[in-house]
């Protein structure tokens with residue numbers, strides 16, 4: 001089939017290309033849980049409570065700026081019974097200090113995890129424990145001797161990390177780890193360390209890989225026993241090992257294109273994988289851990305998992321003693337579960353809940369939150385501090401930019417997080433709460449801490465973004481021992497399970513998350529009308545945008561037109577293969593009768609992403625086409641491939657409507673002004689009404705409620721007018737990005753694909769309804785990016 005592709009960004013418009021596209025075979029398997037674990041899951045007997053009935057009493061408080069409500073609540077609930085037979089996972093803690101304050105444990109097999117600052121270090125720990133093997137996380141400086149002296153360890157797992165092993169200052173490992181006789185599994189950075197320390201080398205390559213990819217494996221080795229020859233795995237790396245840089249005495253056991261994706265020395269029981277078996281996007285990751293733990297390391301899986309609910313309650317009682325807790329509740333599942341646990345542990349009379357409307361909530365969100373939390377029987381006070389948040393500044397900076405003049409996403413986050421704490425202090429004063437008698441309760445989860453690079457989660461992680469519940473002021477409070485966060489070792493799916501066990505209503509437990517900083521981060525601000533585009537990265541150091549587009553052209557040539565001669569280069573060949581594989585038979589057939597015209601524009605905005613366990617802040621690409629039906633398979637294939645070859649790009653979107661004709665050279669000046677927030681509130685409201693089937697479609701039909709098919713849908717505002725009159729002055733219009741997202745734990749995930757995860761008509765209706773009902777909208781876009789390389793949120 002032939003495709004005509006335009007890649008356009010001022011003034012480097014590409015010529016028309018005629019190109020060929022092939023077919024995709026994609027395969028998904030469900031995880032193979034070991035039968036023991038499945039039995040454990042089935043037999044999980046956790047005490048249930050019936051839903052509370054709401055009793056309201058109490059007075060209105062009078063301290064907020066706009067409005068406030070107070071709901072004082074009912075009699076203590078029966079404390080949760082111990083359920084020794086219950087088997088839910090026990091959380092673990094990272095050993096933070098460098099000199100191993102770990103007790104010798106006599107019974108059971110254990111696995112040591114060396115933490116090199118991975119985003120997924122605690123996910124490794126979780127997978128091991130799910131297989132009923134105890135695991136312990138250690139700092140990267142831990143030596144083989146220390147591990148052997150502690151005793152009981154049957155294997156070592158080395159995590160990924162944000163660094164490059166060849167950097168002079170990169171964290172390194174005790175080489176004896178590879179000679180101490182214990183089986184070792186190195187993951188990503190851990191694999192790269194293993195290869196380098198055993199005589200191989202690692203280099204930064206032209207093509208990086210972020211997202212789910214198909215690799216070929218040698219399933220005759222123990223690690224891959226029982227798996228298919230082609231497996232879907234998550235890769236996220238810029239450094240690679242190639243065939244001729246593998247350590248001597250190691251065999252290649254997996255390949256991703258021309259990159260080596262796995263090595264082993266079976267005799268020494270050393271295995272290294274470039275991909276991440278611990279995350280959901282590696283379809284058979286659990287099976288690989290099972291093979292490593294049981295077939296390679298000989299663990300017996302006899303670890304008894306403690307009742308996690310009871311562990312949380314014990315922790316709360318231990319920290320709080322006979323004092324009280326002021327718990328911050330957003331209406332989301334984490335804080336609701338946290339509040340329910342506090343209430344069980346301490347009795348509701350010792351728990352006060354506050355909900356703060358920071359001015360960046362969704363349309364009428366705080367009303368809905370108050371109603372939904374009624375089911376929790378809490379003493380709930382609601383306050384509105386919109387004006388305070390908007391004018392708040394970062395107190396650590398010498399210059400003070402108020403939030404509503406900020407365009408730096410990290411600065412916005414820090415201001416918002418610290419303002420939450422200052423506002424909480426004002427609320428305590430108003431409620432006559434004595435600081436000495438109260439702890440602060442927060443529904444902080446593992447991903448919040450890991451993404452904020454908290455020492456509570458890892459010693460060496462990169463800051464992807466500062467979550468509002470882990471800013472400087474929160475950390476100060478933690479140091480004083482004034483914070484209680486019982487869910488800090490949980491992931492979202494585990495919190496939901498716990499919430500269900502606690503008897504919380506489905507409406508709360510299954511609610512889509514909403515970030516604390518809310519719409520403030522989802523509005524991409526711009527103080528500059530004419531942004532400079534500057535690509536910094538391995539490929540673009542010191543090189544201007546036109547070079548990037550020239551590279552794009554070359555890449556698209558390589559991907560789609562193999563007959564032009566430059567394609568012996570394995571990088572281009574891999575890119576071409578990836579694109580070809582991503583097309584279904586049907587699309588290929590359709591494509592063979594048609595000519596596609598797709599434009600690619602690099603947008604002059606950067607957003608936060610997570611690549612190779614590190615933060616990225618890179619450009620977004622917008623694809624558009626006049627082809628109908630919309631060639632989704634092809635568009636999603638580009639979305640996966642473009643960031644691999646353009647290290648300056650971490651997101652790819654589709655622009656609904658006609659093909660974008662002009663390059664985007666200027667931005668709509670945008671700040672967090674009230675009318676801007678209202679505009680996004682409206683767009684978000686309209687999009688969610690369509691998603692949850694609450695609104696008639698433009699053709700009069702009621703679309704089905706499909707909200708449960710995805711886990712979240714950030715609705716984001718871009719300071720871009722795609723079709724503005726180029727002779728006029730600046731535009732006031734914005735565009736809206738829809739980010740429907742499919743995930744279980746939010747550590748990794750994928751963009752919802754029209755026709756697979758969500759009906760296409762739902763998305764088309766969202767586009768139509770937003771443009772019809774919200775004034776000043778240019779275009780609606782669909783984010784097609786996996787996490788990694790993009791995050792769930794845009795900012």
Ligand SMILES: Nc1ncnc2c1ncn2[C@@H]1O[C@H](COP(=O)(O)OP(=O)(O)OP(=O)(O)O)[C@@H](O)[C@H]1O
Nearest residue numbers: 328329330332333334335355356442443513514516
């Ligand atoms: N508007 C708010 N008022 C009071 N506390 C808040 C607010 N927003 C967030 N928080 C606090 O920050 C914590 C982290 O927020 P986060 O959004 O991750 O969790 P959540 O809102 O409880 O659940 P979800 O992730 O499902 O939205 C919350 O558990 C809560 O303690």
Ligand SMILES: O=c1[nH]c(=O)c2[nH+]cn([C@@H]3O[C@H](COP(=O)(O)O)[C@@H](O)[C@H]3O)c2[nH]1
Nearest residue numbers: 466467468513514515516517746791792793
């Ligand atoms: O309470 C929060 N405070 C924050 O600062 C924050 N940032 C991201 N999120 C939510 O976390 C999940 C993962 O988001 P990302 O993929 O964008 O990192 C998604 O569900 C996000 O909505 C936040 N929640």
Ligand SMILES: NC(=O)CC[C@H](N)C(=O)O
Nearest residue numbers: 160161188189238239612
């Ligand atoms: N996820 C990782 O461990 C990444 C390792 C290294 N930083 C890379 O990009 O290759």
Ligand SMILES: [Mg+2]
Nearest residue numbers: 330332514515
């Ligand atoms: Mg939330």
